[in-house]
Amino acid sequence: MxxxxxxxxxxxxxxxxxxxxxxxxxxxxxxxxxxxxxxxxxxxxxxxxxxxxxxxxxxxxxxxxDVDVPDAETLFAGETTQDPVVRLEIVDQALHQAVVEHEPQMRRMLAHAVTRSLDIPPGDAIPPRQNRRLPLIDAALAPARAQFGPAALRRLEYALALIVGTEGVIVAKDVLRINDAEARRVKRWAIRALVEAARKPNR
Amino acid sequence: MxxxxxxxxxxxxxxxxxxxxxxxxxxxxxxxxxxxxxxxxxxxxxxxxxxxxxxxxxxxxxxxxDVDVPDAETLFAGETTQDPVVRLEIVDQALHQAVVEHEPQMRRMLAHAVTRSLDIPPGDAIPPRQNRRLPLIDAALAPARAQFGPAALRRLEYALALIVGTEGVIVAKDVLRINDAEARRVKRWAIRALVEAARKPNR
DNA sequence: ATTGACATGAGACAAATGCCTCATTAGAAT
DNA sequence: ATTCTAATGAGGCATTTGTCTCATGTCAAT
The missing domain is CATH 1.10.10 (Arc Repressor Mutant, subunit A)
Structure with a gap:
């Protein structure tokens, strides 16, 4: 090296x-x-x-x-909405599109990321997987932060991360075998449901 | 061959x-x-x-x-609850445990499944990925089916599939970098939120 | 028991992988 | 401009991968 x-x-x-x-x-x-x-x-x-x-x-x-996923600033550049659901859908749309547009690369990348921890000597440190998802989710929720308690916000972000990334698109395609339009619909519904659940006082 | x-x-x-x-x-x-x-x-x-x-x-x-994930029947064998949330948590628990117990194999399997579509000649048929997730989710929701409209049920099942499988565990570990306990907590919250959202009359 | 199709073993082969050494080149600092 | 070092090229080497052929063994049906 x-x-x-x-x-x-x-x-x-x-x-x-x-x-x-x-x-x-x-x-x-x-x-x-x-x-x-x-x-x-x-x-x-x-x-x-x-x-x-x-x-x-x-x-x-x-x-x-080097598939260029827009960063938070450019993604919300001309956006005035404060509604976290709308903003999250923008994020999901951007990521979803990036995945379907560069599907082969994304698949290779995911496969590599998922197995990387296996091929390194045991006991050695695992390099963190690069993460474009959480910053975007965070930026989407930023204007509405006051609506959630700190713990609820964290939980919401984590739950959203299970839905909006590469894996979600792949699961929809490979496991559920539904087309992009329906996948987008399912995710939009789930995003809204999670945000509204997090808004409630507690539990 | x-x-x-x-x-x-x-x-x-x-x-x-x-x-x-x-x-x-x-x-x-x-x-x-x-x-x-x-x-x-x-x-x-x-x-x-x-x-x-x-x-x-x-x-x-x-x-x-050949990691043996219990099938629906044995999983709900002694279970009397009708509550879909409880039943779904049983499913999530079983799958989550199977993943963490056989993490290396699961990772290899996922990596292979994700890239399989790439290494086959283009235009050729993609073999469907084996799917243990949907039947379990379906069985968990079975007693409560009447509570949902058919479209809402479908949407709910698909959304749940984004959360409860192998990918969810991997995302929690690699992307969110949270421990199993917190991952379980996040998923339980999300599951409940989705089920309750699906219960509402519409939208 | 014999036959015939099918599964296997042995080995050759080209290509790719990962690692290594040694000589040469090109950049940075003086 | 010179010097020193880091980066490169060329090539060798052992191993693995995937494919192929041909001879041999073995199962099953008759």
């Missing part, structure tokens, strides 16, 4: 970027490129690719990762 | 079982056995292993699959 934070940052960033872009490009075209393909497309030697990524799976997963 | 339903069913089932058992045994011991290891342990030639499973991933995933 190449050094992390000294020496030649530019060069390192460039080759890293080239590798990820090549991987993304090849995946967009067709199935599962080999590390050799990626390295060749990035005009980088195979050894160098292994210096940046522990294995081909990690490379592909990370290349799948 | 070996024939599916003619010839010598006994022999086929035996070797298939031997392979799966060997894979399960080796996985229980340590990390990720190679197909060669599995074949050797099953006292079967490598070629034969490939005749039963398309690749090592499928073998390991299927070997992880």
């Amino acid at each position: 190449v050094a992390a934070n000294k020496g030649r940052p530019h060069q390192r960033l460039r080759t890293r970027k080239d590798l990820l872009q090549a991987a993304a490009r090849l995946m967009r075209q067709g199935g599962k490129p080999s590390l050799e393909d990626v390295a060749a497309d990035a005009m980088v030697s195979r050894a160098t690719a292994y210096r940046y990524f522990p294995d081909i799976g990690a490379l592909l997963a990370e290349a799948s990762l | 070996v024939a599916a339903n003619k010839g010598r069913p006994h022999q086929r089932l035996r070797t298939r079982k031997d392979l799966l058992q060997a894979a399960a045994r080796l996985m229980r011991q340590g990390g990720k056995p190679s197909l060669e290891d599995v074949a050797a342990d099953a006292m079967v030639s490598r070629a034969t292993a490939y005749r039963y499973f398309p690749d090592i991933g499928a073998l390991l995933a299927e070997a992880s699959l």
Whole structure:
């Protein structure tokens, strides 16, 4: 593995970027490129690719990762509503769309994230999974925070996180086998139900 | 691949079982056995292993699959309650426990299920993912079916399926990074909220 | 008991994976 | 401009993966 934070940052960033872009490009075209393909497309030697990524799976997963999910600020830029349900539906819409638009990458990413803890030596620290979901949920609820108690808010955010992320879309597709429209409908209903339940004084 | 339903069913089932058992045994011991290891342990030639499973991933995933989740009948055997919330919590408890008890296998299984649609030739049929969740949810709601309209029932079942399965446990662990107790608490709250929302006349 | 279809074992093969070393190159600091 | 070090390229190596062929063994039906 190449050094992390000294020496030649530019060069390192460039080759890293080239590798990820090549991987993304090849995946967009067709199935599962080999590390050799990626390295060749990035005009980088195979050894160098292994210096940046522990294995081909990690490379592909990370290349799948730069699906740009809008952040909270841009998502709520022109939005004036205070209604948490409306704002949550905006979040769900954005995430849902990102998933269906980049479904193969999202699936690969999820698979990698889910098994990462297995392939590292036991007793070693598990790198935290990157998380775009909670900040968005939090931002959606921000204007209405006063409506909930602190514990209820936390509980609500966690429950919502079970519904709005990648996994929800995948479950709807693979387990429930329903189409996008119905999946969206189910989630919207659930979101509203949870928010309203959290609004109640207690329990 | 070996024939599916003619010839010598006994022999086929035996070797298939031997392979799966060997894979399960080796996985229980340590990390990720190679197909060669599995074949050797099953006292079967490598070629034969490939005749039963398309690749090592499928073998390991299927070997992880025989985690016995109780079916609806045994789960509700001594149960007299009609309350759907209580019954749903029983289901959630059972599934949650099955996941945490066999976490590595469940993760492998999920990863395989999630990416299976990617590695098959495009345009080909996607084999349905096996589903233990909906029947259990359905059984939990069965005594209370009259309380819901048909559309509301469907919607409720789908929403619940987003919360109670494997994915929910994984999200709680990896994304929310909360412990089992809190995960259970969040899910119980969400389940109750959804059921009660579905009870209301409409919307 | 014999036959015929079916399952298996043995081994060859190309490709991919991950790891390694050593020489060369390119960037950063002086 | 020179120097030193970090990054790279080239290639080798052992292992694994997945596919194929052909000979052999074995089950089941007659």
